Amino acid sequence: MNASRSPVRQSSVRAHNLALVLQTVANSADRPSRAAISASTGLTRATVSALVDDLIAGRLLTELDPTPRTGAGRPAAGLALTPDGPGGLGLEINVDYLAACVVDLTGVVRHRFVTRADQRLLPPAEALAALGGLAARARAAADADGIELAGAALAVPGLVAADGLVRVAPNLGWQDVDVPALLNLGLPLTVDNEANLAALGELRTDGGTPTFLYVSGEIGIGAGIVLDGELYRGGRGWSGEIGHVTVYPDGRPCRCGANGCLEQYAGQEAVAADPDLAAAALGIALSAVVNLLDLGVIVLGGGYAPEFDRLRDGIDAELRRRVLTAGLAPVALRAATLGPDAAMRGAADVVIGSVRDDPASWLARSRPAQAV
């Protein structure tokens, strides 16, 4: 148990239990009743009722008239997340497109906007201005649906510091771009690495194992490490740079200055040129990850997903050979289920996840002008 550094007051108890109830509903396949929530959380029915009342009043839950249950006794009222409560604005900027989407609390993509254009030619401020326009359209669409955006998150193909400063995004040609200063949406904005956010997108859609590695193969190679349902960002937010893990110490020179980086053997071009070489290199690097972190599941996304069948066996062979515990428990390899939208979806999920994880803060917000 890691006792965090802050005191707990009674209101924290309520905040915690509100989150507990909301997440129980969210993670439930069916529509649980108050009594079912009480049974599965250990809270009293009375307490659950009180909490649910708050969540309904705050437009996070709805009671469904048609009760999906049978048996003897008073029928239960099914509870579910509201599709017309708060929503998340997911944004992505990448080499050849801009994208925005609105996801409601239930996780459904309600609106999706994409602009194809080469972003490498533009100064960051212009690219972000264009993205701001897209975001405004998304926001108008959300307003029309009665969805109040709780925040926005932006996926960037680069290293992002904790405050949203993009230190370097090589394929965009960006360096030290202060995104929050250039992209003011009037919403709380989170900026994160695209592989990180794509990993979170996979987490939410999969629903299965909460601990896995997501590897995205584009021009560069990035990875998102999800441990116990949470993204591991590292000390400075620069985790997951698997593209620069050394595979062949004296191998091909990399643009980063080192030799034999994975990126040179399993980047987009390399995969196209020689899938077997790419698979072997990936297998070597992934074995290192599994030996270090004891992950049971690896998800291949981005450009790897469509090539999955061509890569699988080659990767598997290396994993079986090089992972110390491969004999005790095999490593599962899967293709990502989300397509190219993964990062944008993950970004939106981060926003709605923040509401689902801490509904009390959302309910307590100084209610902003509804649908300006």
Place this chain on the structure above:
Amino acid sequence: MNASRSPVRQSSVRAHNLALVLQTVANSADRPSRAAISASTGLTRATVSALVDDLIAGRLLTELDPTPRTGAGRPAAGLALTPDGPGGLGLEINVDYLAACVVDLTGVVRHRFVTRADQRLLPPAEALAALGGLAARARAAADADGIELAGAALAVPGLVAADGLVRVAPNLGWQDVDVPALLNLGLPLTVDNEANLAALGELRTDGGTPTFLYVSGEIGIGAGIVLDGELYRGGRGWSGEIGHVTVYPDGRPCRCGANGCLEQYAGQEAVAADPDLAAAALGIALSAVVNLLDLGVIVLGGGYAPEFDRLRDGIDAELRRRVLTAGLAPVALRAATLGPDAAMRGAADVVIGSVRDDPASWLARSRPAQAV
């Protein structure tokens, strides 16, 4: 915020705040007063007083008569951890010795017992029986000091499953040894990998950065990954197997069946034979770790500690070359401060850490026979 799966009742609030107060005292360089604790935690003085009363009654804190303070106003009563409260029993079994120690709540090693003998010749049951004898001596010594052992933890050089089952300890010749069944001390027993526990030992003594990698070079090479002050054990508890990270894909064959594992280039023999080669190989593997996990500190322990000066530059060179973010923030390399006792110390620290992190459970224990 990760809302965990359990409900929070009022008693949890108290449990949390008890831990908060106790840890505030533990992490304080001086002897804080109730008022100082109140200021640094945000709890009311009245609340702190009530909590401190409980902790004193439960023999976790003591009030120090000589108050180390000056100024105007009523003098404060200094608070400190009691040296005669609960203690931890740290155990270690390794290739050529058995060891046990008693550490009190303040972190001081009160007693230490070591038996040198080759454990590879013995069946596991016999080795554990001998360890049990050592543990009994340690317990008697603790009793004589008025220390009530809160539990025991055992460091083993091998893969340990969550329930204490040692799946394989190659250098002991163990396979599937059910340690808790063979070593009944009448105390809660934790079994963990030696590198993991040594890492925790370093964490407690260092007190500095809570995120680092501890690498221990013995016959095999193990690593403990400490993230935000907590050991990362991986999905099945088998994290940190850095010894089998591939360094040279087509290199020397390893006893694990793969080729080019770090262990073949930086194990005990390899370091002795060619320190430069070992340093380069370590540097390559450590670069992979840093690229993946964004760690800022690496601690070299075990057999590496005495060789630190010979290894440092070679490792550093590879890190500078191969870590993508080396230019943005350098990686700090350090030798471990704890000697060969690190794992045993870490084991004892785990026990006293469990009391410090959750004093409420300790206070609520069905008081066992004192000093049987």
Place this chain on the structure above:
DNA sequence: CGGATTTGTTTATTGGTTGAATTATTTGGC
């Protein structure tokens, strides 16, 4: 010696969960 100052305790209040009793709404048996 008396005011200022800081520490620690006492007391009434508040917020939030609990448990038991109560009300509500269905199924099923006679």
Place this chain on the structure above:
DNA sequence: GCCAAATAATTCAACCAATAAACAAATCCG
């Protein structure tokens, strides 16, 4: 068709723990 059993949800008194504010204790300083 009506009553018993069963299940769902709400109401209400009790309790637990933190809070705020007043109060008591112990020292320094002028």
